[in-house]
Amino acid sequence: MAVTIRDIAKKAGVSRGTVDRVLHNRKGVNEEVAQQVRTIAKELGFIPNLAGKALATRKQPLRIGCLLPSIGNPFFVDVIAGFRQAERELSDFGVSVDIYEVKSFDRSVHLHMIDQLHRKHYDGLCLTTIDVEPVIEAVDRLTAAGTTVVTVNTDISNTHRLCYVGPDYFLAGKTASGLLALACKETQNILIITGSFNMKGHQQRIMGFLQGLSERGLEHTIIDTYESLDDDEQAYQKTLSRLEAHPETNCVYITAAGVQGACRAVKQAGKGKNLKVLSFDDIPSTKDLVREGIITCTLCQEPHRQGYEAIQKLFFHLMNQQDPVVDTITRTFIKIRENIED
Amino acid sequence: MAVTIRDIAKKAGVSRGTVDRVLHNRKGVNEEVAQQVRTIAKELGFIPNLAGKALATRKQPLRIGCLLPSIGNPFFVDVIAGFRQAERELSDFGVSVDIYEVKSFDRSVHLHMIDQLHRKHYDGLCLTTIDVEPVIEAVDRLTAAGTTVVTVNTDISNTHRLCYVGPDYFLAGKTASGLLALACKETQNILIITGSFNMKGHQQRIMGFLQGLSERGLEHTIIDTYESLDDDEQAYQKTLSRLEAHPETNCVYITAAGVQGACRAVKQAGKGKNLKVLSFDDIPSTKDLVREGIITCTLCQEPHRQGYEAIQKLFFHLMNQQDPVVDTITRTFIKIRENIED
């Protein structure tokens, strides 16, 4: 039978109310008594019962807020679905989840949103934001004020966040190179289309890719590396011009959004060239391109799990500050025509 | 604010006790009143609060039993870890999980265990067993007696199980072929090592593989298909003799256990032949072989999630018989050297 506050109260010779006060570091308890209670709680290995707790705190439910740069970015649809599934499963335990969506990774927009969120006094926050100084400071203000923060999909450095839930970008890039090495022995002339040189994740996908190519010993030349700024039209135009200027291209590596645009260029200029196209994530349009055979393989990162697990971690931590929380690194998932699903 | 039995009781002009009786189909309620209560519950969209329920039923916790043919099979280590994680997370809601491990897929052993489990009157059961007539009947007796059954990893046909949580074997086989087709254009001379011709899953992995090869248009010859009976020594001996008799072999496809044995033969007889080896799952020894470069790729099936989600589904269903339950088909996970992890 698990230990209850009753057990502690009895053993300490105080009332349950007092135990509760001590366990929540509320004032108004004699320090000696408090020490005593803490000691007993520890030696008994007390872990509060979530069901009891949930029921009692039903009037002040656990409020969780989420910030996503998801407007216009289909990738986040699954992350949101994960948030919502967790919310549904935990609703009886008083969890409510509010989602705030912004467009793009604009610094001032993110700063503004984080300040807004601060004002709303959420118990916990899931943040997908940018890793730059002013944002880092804003997040530190949040955590200092007692809000628990989990970073989702994109981590931010040197922050007192509870944990990070998201992919290992470097490993994903490396995995892409592994697959390429499996598929080809001949020298690769590669076009790299990235989202933004300022996005750490995109850069890491490139670094991992290059390191992997070396480790696999695959001879290669990087013809060019350019930004799509996550825009299909830009991706299309730029890719088309490169493909025309470099008919020797036999591999297109797309680290971010703009997949559809880049593939349109491939279809147009790459006819019969047996081009390998490697991309990330599996938004509907990417799935179609994999099925069509335009994209050789796409590397996914368990977006649904990112949303689900972020909420879950916040919940368990907020309800019961026991266990040390560790990051969740979602897996790098290789999808080819056969296992693309849906 | 969610609907409670209080609300129903008030609206129906009866006591909460009566509502509870109706909602649990207990006898001793006037049929008219019962109808009335049921109608109101439905129109109010009543969903019992899990926290309240868990607290009240603390004395008769939810007992879940699991049967796994896991003795001597490292694959199930992760499934068990999934069971245990779910048990930990749900322990405050009265869930306890007992795991019963047997060795192999022996029919009489499984029948005997299922009968044993029947006697213990579990609320829910997670079963990984064999799809043969007497077992099917035994499971139907269980469900008829009111035990909720979830099949894990291996489904059984025509049964009133709640749902299946496990992989799509056919798809996994097909995915293996897709990867092979990506890696090779030349004719493949393939050795197929299966676990047992009697295991449906193993057969499906072969079928999917062959169909996938055709769809990808990869020319191939199946040199031989033979059983390892999940035994490394047999896998070794048989594979060695085939490799020696057929030096033209350039692909080894292993659908089940015996991976280590088969790979030992490959190392010995396949020197410098650039053999592709495809296997399933990622038990530690398989991981090592992938890292070594002996295994080209291995196809995994989310064992941890199988265990975790099976318990989760049982819990939510047993606590609250609302929503229709759907199968969870775990994803087919391609692992190569770069993303094998750990």
Added chain:
DNA sequence: GTGAAAGCGCTAACAT
């Protein structure tokens, strides 16, 4: 500074 009591939603034992 501390104890006692009420109540969260539900179930089960006990009354009527």
Added chain:
DNA sequence: ATGTTAGCGCTTTCAC
């Protein structure tokens, strides 16, 4: 056949 009550573990309010 139905209503009442106690209690699961916890928090919170109200007394003292």
